[in-house]
Amino acid sequence: MIGLALSGGGSRAMAFHLGCLRALNDFGLLDRIRVLSTISGGSVIGAYWAYTPEKDFDKFDAEMRAVLRGGMQLKIGLQMMRPMRAMRAGGNTALAVVDAIAPRVGVPISLPRFETRTDAFKEVLRRRLFGDLRMCANRRSDIDVVIGACELRTGTAFRFGNAKAGSWRYGEMLDWNVHVAFAVAASAAYPLFLPALDRRLRFRKGDKDDEHRVALTDGGVYDNLGVQVLEPGRDRAYSLHSYNCDYLIVCNAGVGASLTRLLPLNFGPRVSRSFEIVHRRVQDSAMNRLHQLKRSGAIKGFAMPYLGQADDALPWKPADLVPRGEVIRYPTDFSAMSDAWIAKLSLRGEQLTRTLVELYLPALL
DSSP: OEEEEEOOOHHHHHHHHHHHHHHHHHTTOGGGEEEEEEETHHHHHHHHHHTOTTSOHHHHHHHHHHHHHHOSHHHHHHHHTSHHHHHHHHHHHHHHHHHHHGGGGTOOOOOOOOOOHHHHHHHHHIIIIITTOBTTSOOGGGOEEEEEEEETTTTEEEEEESSOEEETTTEEETTOOOBHHHHHHHHTOOTTTSOOEEEEEEEEETTEEEEEEEEEEETHHHHTTOOGGGSTTOOTTTOSOOOOOSEEEEEBOOOOSOOOSSOOOSHHHHHHHHHHHHHHHHHHHHHHHHHHHHHHTSSSEEEOOBTTOOGGGSSSOOTTOOOGGGTTTOOOSOOOOOHHHHHHHHHHHHHHHHHHHHHHOGGGO
């Protein structure tokens, strides 16, 4: 069994993963993937690949490039300018004020939100990519799909799959067959820019059914690589999605340790930099687990094409390798991307995937 993970990282991740998928397709490995686990930007491209089985790779590649060129920020803004959404956005501001004041007077409440920018994002995804497809829809080679989000109230992973959804804390969602656009929007709702999706959902845990109010945000908050569900030996009593993969391919659009150009002292840069550090530490832990799984024989092998890979640490470098330093500062927002940047980010993904799969997974070729 081969498992593929596509990490978070917004539009930067989408372009990088496009190159990774291109290399895997050229190797003849894409049709052999049995389970796909995605996070954030990886969920956008991964879900589109999985849920468009009628498209050959060249057509998929061209359409994903068009999505990157068009971006999503402007489309989200246009959705929010619609009169009803604009009114509801104003209502959310008022509700936020009430929520801030209420605990100070001894009334700890959190009022339900109206539609937010993340709902507008979901609508953009529905119109541009997924239509009314639901999680149970036909997929390439009947691949299993797991789209990862994070539930903020419990601080746990919340995952949508093609056969079930939920979290270990709440149990299994009763109405699990949600729209793909909803699952992807929840997975990619980066907290600094997109509010959590506020929903009341029904769950079954053991023999008990309950309704819970959940706050779903970017899956990268919990597991930015999306690799946890692919690791063998997970306890099914605590995990709705468990797979015993023999080989893992983990495409990582993170940038690794880097020195910021300016001191991050103001609120926005300070919080953003803090997120980057937490993500990097979690990813370092996941990388260590992969090496331990390989050493113990729990998996036969893995490869990790890593955008932030130090070029000098590669076992060998293609002559025309896109240097790390040229790509790591590209932002993760969903703004429009130029053809030059699409080419650069995707080529690095393709080059690293070819190099590392040939070296570390020769048995699959």
